Structures are given as C-alpha cells and as structure tokens.
Amino acid sequence: MTLGILGGGQLGRMTAFAALRMGLDVRFLVPEPADSVACFAGVTVGDWNDPDVLRRFAEGCDAVTVESEWAPADRLADAAPGVPVWPSPETLRLVRDKAAQRRRLAEAHLPQPPFRVCESEGAFREAAGALGLPVVVKRRRGSYDGYGNATVRQGTELAVAWARLADTDGVLVEAFVPFEAELSVIVARSRDGETVVYPVFYTEQRDHRCHAVVVPSGMPPGVEAEAVRVAVETVEAVGGVGLVAVELFALPDGQVLVNEIAPRPHNTGHLTIEACHTSQFENHARAVLGLPLGRTELRTLAACMVNVLGTTSGPVRLNALPDALTAPGVAVHLYGKRESRPRRKMGHVTALGADPAEVRARAEEAARRLVL
C-alpha cells in the first residue's frame, strides 16, 4: 500500500515516518531537492506542474496527499483521475482563498470574527470603519505564519496595508479579536465522513509563528466542548478528508471563533507523536488511504511542544544537540535541514509529564539549548 506525498518538508517527513512504521510504502514528488526527505528512497524531483510527471508519480499510489495547501493537488487529480487525492482539490480551493473560506464558514453558521471581503480600496476603508480599528488585513491567498497579514491600528496605515496586501480581487478584513487564549483542535476525518478529534491544545504564537503548544489546555470544560463542536463542524463545512487543524480564538466570555484552517498535519499537532495513542501523522495517512482511524486520546497526563527556530544563517551544525539531549524526558525532533535561517522551522521538542507548567518549563529549556 503506497502513499504519495506532494512536498518535501517536515510535515511530509513525519508523515512518512508514521506510514513506514505501519509497513506502508511512501513516495514523494518535490519540485526541487528537499533536505527533510533526503533520507528517504522514493523521492522524485521534477516539475510537479507537468501532467506527465504527475501521472507517472501517481501510478501505483493508493492515495496521494499534499504537505501544504499550495501543492498542485488539482493538477494531479486532472492528470491521474483514478488515484484518490486528499484533501480534495475542492477543499484546497476553499482553504487557499481566505475570503472563500470565511464565506463558507458563514454559510455554515460557524462562529468567526466579523469580516468583510473588500475588492476596492474604498470598500476596504469603509469596512475598516464599520468593523472598527484595529482590524486584521489578510492577503486572500498565500498568507501564512504572519506573512501576508497586517494589523492596522490607525487610519493612516490603511493605504500602506492596501498597497501591500491587495490582490486583483482585493483583501480580507477581519475585526481584531481580543482573545483570552488561542486553541487548536485537530480533527481526522475519513473518506466516509467519520471523525476523530484530538484533545484541545492551548497554543502560543510569537511573532505570528507557533511557539508552544500545551495539553491539557487549561480551559473550562464548556469552552473545550464548544471548541470541539466548532472544529468538527468546520472540517465538515470544508469537506476535509485526512487531518484538518482548526485554530480558534477563545474569548473571555467563553465563545470560540475560528481563526485559521489547515487541511493537513499541523505544527500545533506535533506533540501527538509522543502524547497520543495515534499521532496526527499516522491518522492523516490512515484517513487518506481509507484505513480505520486511530484513537486520539492522550497516553500521558500533560505534554508540551516548543518549536526550534533557526537563529543564524548558514550550514547547520549539531553542536548544540548533546546539551539539548540532556534535558530529561524530552523528545528532540530535528528535520534534517542543512541550512539554518533566522526563524526557519528547524525542529521541535516535546516534553511529557504530569503537570502542564512543569512539562512546559522542561520543553522550553530543551528548545532554548537547541541553538541552530
């Protein structure tokens, strides 16, 4: 049984580890050599927009998945119509366009920040006025990890934001949400629409990038239940198959609002490798291949993941690894990237234990030591 993956970053790498462990075969198609999957056989480097390349790659795959919502799943589906592609091109089209995504969630009556889709600078200024500053302005396509986003706090910043972020079809503008916490709910959904849901994760961003994830989330049970309800309905609303991560704002009054959707394994789910009976990567592989989904419950009392970002530019040396490995009860994951750059995702660490604050301290300490 063979899983094809379009893309060669850390998400594909960790999906492959999970699939291989179950005895599945994995092959990759990447547009250029990719360090994180260089350890595997079965990597094809080629023009992944070329139908012939896609057809040859898909041949013999039982299913193909993508590592990022920007991989050419739609072209693969056209080139190799007999091979299942999950998430579906339709889901990817919805998720890629943040405006279309918001509209779909609105149709499904899912809670989200007030938003406007603005196709002209005039409409944009009017929306900012109606929503009230500050507003969050998002490029409709291609924004991630803070790239392609801006928070506008004063009217004088509107022109710059428009000039920087507007596409031919405008921008998405959202009310700024004074959240109490950010949460992530990860759902695996089978081809038949069956879902399993991971425990609610508390997440913390630094500079628009995932810094730490902690479970249990520390939120009241009612908020967690609402987060799960909203996440599952969100995944159904976008027709997700495989893993879908739903990032949510929790408000002081107990409401939760959908922030972002990623139809694939997600940085906020890395701690599932150690902390849950079935990792997000394994459940993603299972779902896209039509295999039964696995249990998502914690197999520990508390866990924390902290990202390891690059600090300097240049070739990676593992001088800091021995020191990080002395952190007790911490699993170190490095992604095999040969070049570091400031803020590049180089790896992560996960600590397990009994107390959320204590595991967080241990994970932070190990990540701090991993200067790459």
Added chain:
Amino acid sequence: MTLGILGGGQLGRMTAFAALRMGLDVRFLVPEPADSVACFAGVTVGDWNDPDVLRRFAEGCDAVTVESEWAPADRLADAAPGVPVWPSPETLRLVRDKAAQRRRLAEAHLPQPPFRVCESEGAFREAAGALGLPVVVKRRRGSYDGYGNATVRQGTELAVAWARLADTDGVLVEAFVPFEAELSVIVARSRDGETVVYPVFYTEQRDHRCHAVVVPSGMPPGVEAEAVRVAVETVEAVGGVGLVAVELFALPDGQVLVNEIAPRPHNTGHLTIEACHTSQFENHARAVLGLPLGRTELRTLAACMVNVLGTTSGPVRLNALPDALTAPGVAVHLYGKRESRPRRKMGHVTALGADPAEVRARAEEAARRLVL
C-alpha cells in the same frame, strides 16, 4: 552527524527512525538488497567483507554500529581504524562464542546456569552426567532463536545432539534451569562507561522465539533489583557500549541467572518505542555516537508487545492491516518485508494502558488479527 549501520533488518530500520528523528544522518551497508531498509536513501549494497567497501562506507561516519553480532565489525575496524565501531570487535568476539561468554561471566562471578565447555564427545557425555539431565546443548557460534540449541532429556539423545551441534571446538552444555519466569533487562552504556537501565521486562517465548513482553514485570522488587544488578555487571563484564539486552531466568527462590546477551537493540525492547521516554533504538544511537544517554523510565503505567510472525510463504499483502488498526490504543509496526515465511519476524504491536493483563489482551488481539 552520521551513524553507519552494518545490516539491513528491522533493528537497523528502527534504529534509523530514531536517529533520523534527532536530525542525524544514517547510512547502511548490506551484503544484499534488504527490504526493511529499502525505504531509506543511503543504503550501500556491497561485499561487506571487502576492506575497500568497508573503508568507503565508514568514511564520513561518526560511528558505525552493527545490527547483529555476526556483522563484520572487526573487519570494518581494521579497514577504517579512525572510525569508532560499537559494540567493539572485542565485545562481539566474546558474545559470538557462547562458551567464551560463559567463561567471562564466570570470571566476573555473575550468576548463570552451571555449564561445561566440552571439546570431545566423551567430555560432553561426562558433563551431561555431572550436570544431570536434562541439559541444554548449544552450538558455540551462530545459535539464536532456538536454532543451534537442543534440550537433551535422555541419554540416548546425546549422540544426536553432539553430531548436530558440535563444532571443531566442541559445544557448550548447560544445566536445564526450571525457571519461574524469563526476564529481560536492557542497558545502554556510553563510551565512558555510564549506564542507564530500562525497567525489568517480563518475556515469554514460544518455540524458542520471543512472543510477548510485558512491563511491569510483576516480579517482587527484590528480584527486579537483583536482575538490574546482574544485568549491569554483565554488560560491564563484556565491555558493552551501546545497547545490550541481558535475558535472565528468574528462579522460584528469587535468584536470577544470565541466559543470553545481545549487544544491540533487542526484540524484547521494542515496547520502549512507545512506553519509555527514550526508546532502546534512540539510546543505542546516542551511546555509539557519544551523545548523552536518555531517560529510560516508563511514560505509561503498563505496556505489552507481541510479535507478529509470518504464517505462510509468499508475497506480503496488507489485507489484514485495517482490521489490526481497529484494535484500540495499539501501535502497529511492520518491517517492510516483501516476503512472508512461517515464523519470520514480520512486525510487532505494542499496547499501552494501566493494567498489564489488560494491555496484554489488547496486544494479543491486535497481533492475532495481523495474519501475514
């Protein structure tokens, strides 16, 4: 940092998964194509007795290890004297010859079954008489999983056993031990002689082959403490570096005796992947590369591993996988072997939980479903 592995079976495969996760590079040298490592780049197929092949392979490795005590570590050490090889050729020489192994443990005053090394059939008959039937007769070299062993219960069987098992330097004869339980204690030992020890595992063999491993062992604390003491001293007596598995007999009176030693990751340690903070494979990689050893404590209350052996001869189909994946809270590991044979080690399953009997039942059920 690059780890070289001589051999391409499931132990190398799982060691590679652990090393890659930490961001290390892995390369394999195998005498013929090997299914279990076919998923990796960096596999060299070549004559591993050829000094040139060994030298080229070792070049650029920070350390080389072996997947089995029969791999040509000594030749590699000769061909590439600058590259650390662990376990050392000296340890491998000791462990390969079961008679030399027994003598070394005797010098170190370690408890083991009464034994004789017999170089002639006359001496063999005399030893059987002195030890008292039944006796266990072992080929000095090359015996494993019941191959190369015989239990002689009657005097009439002695001639057959001698004819079948004697090498030019004779056989090893041991008193048959009426054990209460078989235990495994896995030790990781660093180049500096630091050791970390895994919890004591209860093991069960079927037809001389590991069937199930359970932790906690259920043995009294005094027996566990003695098992740990004996295992650590055994590893020191053979100069082990990296992982060493020590299989022990526990007697009704609380004594423990050393049964077998394997200077590498071991079938009885597979449950450490899920059950312990650091798996046996990760600690093996760490130890041979001179990295700090990781914590060996359980991160669950109870765990059980059950082996998945082949049942028929022929190409592997994964038809049984979906059914096995529905077993709750069970991690399925298959080794990527393309051909099944009766009793071939095809994979294993590990269940985690709170109660040893309950996790065992779950693991047995999942393994039963995995008919390959």
